[in-house]
Amino acid sequence: MWSIGNVTLADGAALSPMAGVTDMPFRHICRLNGAAYTVTEMISAKALSHNPAREAELRLLSGIERPAALQIFGNEPERMADMAQQYGADFAFIDINMGCPAPKIVRGGQGSALLCQSQLAGRIIACCARRLSQPVTVKMRIGWDADHRNYLDFARMAQDSGAAALCVHGRTREQFYAGTADWQAIAEIKRAVRIPVLGNGDIWDGPDALRRMAQSGVDGLMVGRGALGNPWIFRRISDALAGRPLYTPDFAQKRQVMLLHCRLQQQVYPARQAVLRMRKHMAWYLKGFRDAAKLRQRVFQMESMAQIEAFVDELEAYSSRRADGV
Numbered sequence: 001m002w003s004i005g006n007v008t009l010a011d012g013a014a015l016s017p018m019a020g021v022t023d024m025p026f027r028h029i030c031r032l033n034g035a036a037y038t039v040t041e042m043i044s045a046k047a048l049s050h051n052p053a054r055e056a057e058l059r060l061l062s063g064i065e066r067p068a069a070l071q072i073f074g075n076e077p078e079r080m081a082d083m084a085q086q087y088g089a090d091f092a093f094i095d096i097n098m099g100c101p102a103p104k105i106v107r108g109g110q111g112s113a114l115l116c117q118s119q120l121a122g123r124i125i126a127c128c129a130r131r132l133s134q135p136v137t138v139k140m141r142i143g144w145d146a147d148h149r150n151y152l153d154f155a156r157m158a159q160d161s162g163a164a165a166l167c168v169h170g171r172t173r174e175q176f177y178a179g180t181a182d183w184q185a186i187a188e189i190k191r192a193v194r195i196p197v198l199g200n201g202d203i204w205d206g207p208d209a210l211r212r213m214a215q216s217g218v219d220g221l222m223v224g225r226g227a228l229g230n231p232w233i234f235r236r237i238s239d240a241l242a243g244r245p246l247y248t249p250d251f252a253q254k255r256q257v258m259l260l261h262c263r264l265q266q267q268v269y270p271a272r273q274a275v276l277r278m279r280k281h282m283a284w285y286l287k288g289f290r291d292a293a294k295l296r297q298r299v300f301q302m303e304s305m306a307q308i309e310a311f312v313d314e315l316e317a318y319s320s321r322r323a324d325g326v
């Protein structure tokens with residue numbers, strides 16, 4: 001067990017925020033499969049007040065997914081705190097995005113652009129920490145580019161400004177997702193601050209998690225891409241950390257999760273949107289099935305959730321264990 005602020009967390013990995021992915025259905029599925037906590041897609045503090053649909057979606061928090069974090073992005077301290085206060089009451093943490101590399105976000109001086117603006121970043125953290133009742137966490141990268149790896153100064157600044165924990169993706173902004181995450185840098189940050197540090201980047205299975213925890217000494221981990229179509233990774237990570245045999249779902253267990261995912265999509269989104277979202281997740285779930293490429297082509301033609309559900313039932317014939325057992 002470990003904790004952020006006064007919230008106790010299970011050992012293992014949290015679900016990393018992913019725009020377009022970590023909506024309520026997926027967060028629910030990951031939490032059910034052992035994610036220590038979950039994080040919403042990043043939400044713009046500025047845009048939210050003009051987008052009631054987004055607002056309604058945000059308020060959706062499934063009963064089992066607590067603790068969950070609301071991730072916000074922006075560059076206006078008071079407005080960010082206002083927004084988190086208004087919409088974040090049900091969330092255990094408010095996470096501030098200081099790592100998004102997307103050009104349109106960075107051009108607006110938000111996301112990873114804040115790595116180059118320590119003073120403003122500090123004011124955002126301090127304002128949110130002062131005004132919000134729940135712990136404020138910061139999700140950061142290790143710098144802007146290879147010549148500006150200011151992660152130690154930035155991490156200390158975030159701590160001194162009131163951050164309750166840091167989630168560190170071990171890449172620079174310039175790297176986007178290229179190369180490999182620098183876990184040495186994450187280890188240095190862990191040694192440099194007193195607040196909990198979550199390490200993030202390139203964890204694909206339980207053994208990676210064990211190795212990275214041992215190497216870096218971090219308090220917790222965050223997993224993003226490794227959970228796509230593979231929410232069981234959270235159980236496998238908890239098992240690896242506890243020295244247990246790794247959970248390996250059989251087809252019946254996978255089927256149950258895929259069907260639950262379909263049901264949740266339908267509960268949350270209008271029919272067409274639910275199908276489009278579920279197609280994307282099905283394409284990820286198909287990793288490791290025989291003839292996955294052909295199966296994906298079929299999925300992308302499907303127009304109703306009933307079709308997708310019938311397809312899930314057909315999948316047993318294509319089921320084959322991956323070498324890693326997932």
Ligand SMILES: Cc1cc2nc3c(=O)[nH]c(=O)nc-3n(C[C@H](O)[C@H](O)[C@H](O)COP(=O)(O)O)c2cc1C
Nearest residue numbers: 016017018019041042139169201202203223224225
């Ligand atoms: C599709 C996608 C969307 C993402 N959206 C966000 C986001 O909204 N907020 C954020 O802080 N990071 C976002 N990230 C970054 C991830 O949270 C994570 O830091 C990164 O993918 C590295 O972890 P991984 O190797 O486990 O995937 C996103 C990543 C992906 C692949």
